Amino acid sequence: MKVVVDMNKCQDHGQCVFAAPDVFSMDEDGRLLYVPDPDDALRDEVEEAADLCPLQAIRIED
Numbered sequence: 115m116k117v118v119v120d121m122n123k124c125q126d127h128g129q130c131v132f133a134a135p136d137v138f139s140m141d142e143d144g145r146l147l148y149v150p151d152p153d154d155a156l157r158d159e160v161e162e163a164a165d166l167c168p169l170q171a172i173r174i175e176d
Contacts, residue, residue: 115154116175119146123171130163130172138163 117137126146130138137152137160152160157174164172 115152115157115160117148117150117152117160118173118175119148120171120173121146123169124167125169127168129166129168133163133166134159 124146126140126144128140128146130146130148131140134152134156136149136156138146138148141147160172160174164170164174
């Protein structure tokens with residue numbers, strides 16, 4: 115699984131951080147950080163994060 119975040123769309127709302135904290139986090143400036151190739155065991159959380167993103171900036175590729 116590969117996670118792609120369109121950083122031009124992302125406005126750092128952080129909903130993904132709550133849904134998948136092992137994949138998404140915020141840096142000290144409030145900017146989104148993420149693991150681009152998380153373990154497949156985290157797929158459900160990543161899918162939830164993508165669904166919750168208000169701007170639909172998260173995409174999952176296989």
